[in-house]
Each structure stands twice: as structure tokens, then as C-alpha cells.
Amino acid sequence: MKSVVITGANRGIGLELCKQFLAKGNRVFATYRNNVGGLEEIDNPNLSTFKLDVRDATDVQSFASSIEGSVDVLINNAGVSDGRWQSISEIDMQHAMEVIEVNSISPVLVTQKFESKLKSGSKIVMMSSLMGSISDCMSGRSYAYRASKTALNMFSMAMKNELENQGISILIMHPGWVETDMGGPNAPLSVEESVSGIIERIEEQTLELTGRYVQFDGTPIEW
Numbered sequence: 681m682k683s684v685v686i687t688g689a690n691r692g693i694g695l696e697l698c699k700q701f702l703a704k705g706n707r708v709f710a711t712y713r714n715n716v717g718g719l720e721e722i723d724n725p726n727l728s729t730f731k732l733d734v735r736d737a738t739d740v741q742s743f744a745s746s747i748e749g750s751v752d753v754l755i756n757n758a759g760v761s762d763g764r765w766q767s768i769s770e771i772d773m774q775h776a777m778e779v780i781e782v783n784s785i786s787p788v789l790v791t792q793k794f795e796s797k798l799k800s801g802s803k804i805v806m807m808s809s810l811m812g813s814i815s816d817c818m819s820g821r822s823y824a825y826r827a828s829k830t831a832l833n834m835f836s837m838a839m840k841n842e843l844e845n846q847g848i849s850i851l852i853m854h855p856g857w858v859e860t861d862m863g864g865p866n867a868p869l870s871v872e873e874s875v876s877g878i879i880e881r882i883e884e885q886t887l888e889l890t891g892r893y894v895q896f897d898g899t900p901i902e903w
């Protein structure tokens with residue numbers, strides 16, 4: 681039985697990760713920010729829930745300290761989209777800062793507070809996006825969201841060597857365009873299909889594969 685931590689697990693990809701990891705017999709520590717959401721309907725003794733805003737360093741530390749034993753898989757999943765601004769003049773700087781705080785800084789904060797809970801063989805998953813790829817940025821826009829995921833990718837690569845020395849690998853994941861509140865109703869991929877691919881990628885992850893940037897089905901993504 682693996683011990684799995686998932687942030688932003690009350691809906692969307694995080695909730696489905698929680699369901700599929702539990703179905704495989706794992707111990708899951710799932711966080712929600714305000715509403716328990718879909719976690720409320722899960723009746724499983726291997727699930728523990730924790731109220732957490734990933735920006736709050738004190739609460740992230742309390743969450744990490746509340747877990748007994750080590751963590752095998754840490755999934756930094758919580759994320760927000762931006763204002764979907766259509767032009768530079770529309771960019772709201774305060775909102776852009778919030779997007780970068782949640783999507784780029786908070787996964788690093790969570791990793792920092794959980795570092796002592798990870799051991800050789802543990803895996804960190806950063807829920808990034810194809811939109812963080814600079815070479816894929818053809819249409820522009822989504823300014824803050826794109827920048828936040830590119831920054832997350834670089835934070836991940838900058839932490840990689842240090843973690844590798846401790847036997848800990850890091851997986852930078854694009855879940856696909858997924859039908860969730862964020863992905864919207866036109867997304868071509870169901871949350872079930874995306875998450876079953878993500879879990880395959882996590883299971884096959886080794887220290888030799890650390891720092892790879894792939895989508896849910898294993899296709900590598902250009903930086």
C-alpha cells in the first residue's frame with residue numbers, strides 16, 4: 681500500500697486521482713480548500729481529508745506533520761486558470777500574481793514542507809500543462825496561466841538534482857485537455873481516461889526518468 685498525497689482533490693482531476701488511487705488499495709491524503717465537494721461521497725477508511733489552501737505555509741506544515749510515516753507519491757495538483765484575457769491591455773496584474781502564487785510558488789512550498797516526509801523511491805508529480813511549453817506557444821494569450829506553468833517547470837527542473845541525490849524523482853505532467861471545470865465542456869478527454877494515464881505514468885516513473893515532461897499517455901512534450 682502506497683501513501684499518496686493529492687492537493688486540490690475536491691473536484692476535477694484531483695478528485696479522480698483520489699478515487700483511482702483508492703480503488704488500487706492505496707492510502708490517500710486528500711486536500712480541499714473550502715468545500716469538501718466530491719470527497720464527501722467517498723466512503724473508504726484509506727482516505728483522510730485535510731482543509732488546505734496551498735498558499736498557507738503554516739497550514740501546509742501542519743498538514744505534512746499530521747501524516748504518520750513517509751509519503752510515496754506527492755501530487756501537486758491544485759491550480760487555477762487566469763482571466764482568459766484577450767489582449768495585453770486587459771491583463772489584471774493582481775490576478776496574474778495570484779495565478780503565479782497558486783500554480784508556481786505553492787507547489788514549491790508544498791514540496792519544501794514535505795521534503796522530510798519523502799524517502800528514497802518517493803515520487804513528486806507537478807501538474808503542469810502543455811500551455812507551459814514555450815515552443816508550443818503559437819496562439820499566445822492565457823498570459824499568466826502559461827507563465828505560471830513555465831515557471832513551475834523551471835522550479836521543478838531546478839529542484840531535480842537535489843531531490844535526485846535523495847533518491848526522489850520528479851514528474852512534470854500534462855494531463856491532456858480534460859473535461860473539468862477548468863477544461864470546460866468541449867474538452868476531448870474524460871477525467872477518467874486522463875487520470876488512468878497519469879497513474880500509469882506515475883507507476884512507471886523511476887529515478888532514471890526524473891525531470892521528464894510528458895502528457896498523460898506518455899508522449900514527451902517539448903519545452
Ligand SMILES: NC(=O)c1ccc[n+]([C@@H]2O[C@H](COP(=O)([O-])OP(=O)(O)OC[C@H]3O[C@@H](n4cnc5c(N)ncnc54)[C@H](OP(=O)(O)O)[C@@H]3O)[C@@H](O)[C@H]2O)c1
Binds near residue numbers: 807
Ligand atoms: N483540465 C485541463 O484541461 C487541464 C489541462 C492542463 C493542466 N491542468 C492542470 O491540472 C490541475 C487540475 O485541474 P482541473 O482541471 O482538475 O481543475 P479544476 O477542476 O478547476 O480544479 C482545481 C482544483 O484546485 C483547487 N485549488 C485552486 N486553488 C487552490 C488553492 N489556493 N488551495 C488549494 N486548492 C486550490 C480547487 O479547489 P476549489 O474547489 O476550492 O477551488 C480544485 O480542487 C491544475 O493544476 C490545472 O492547471 C488541467
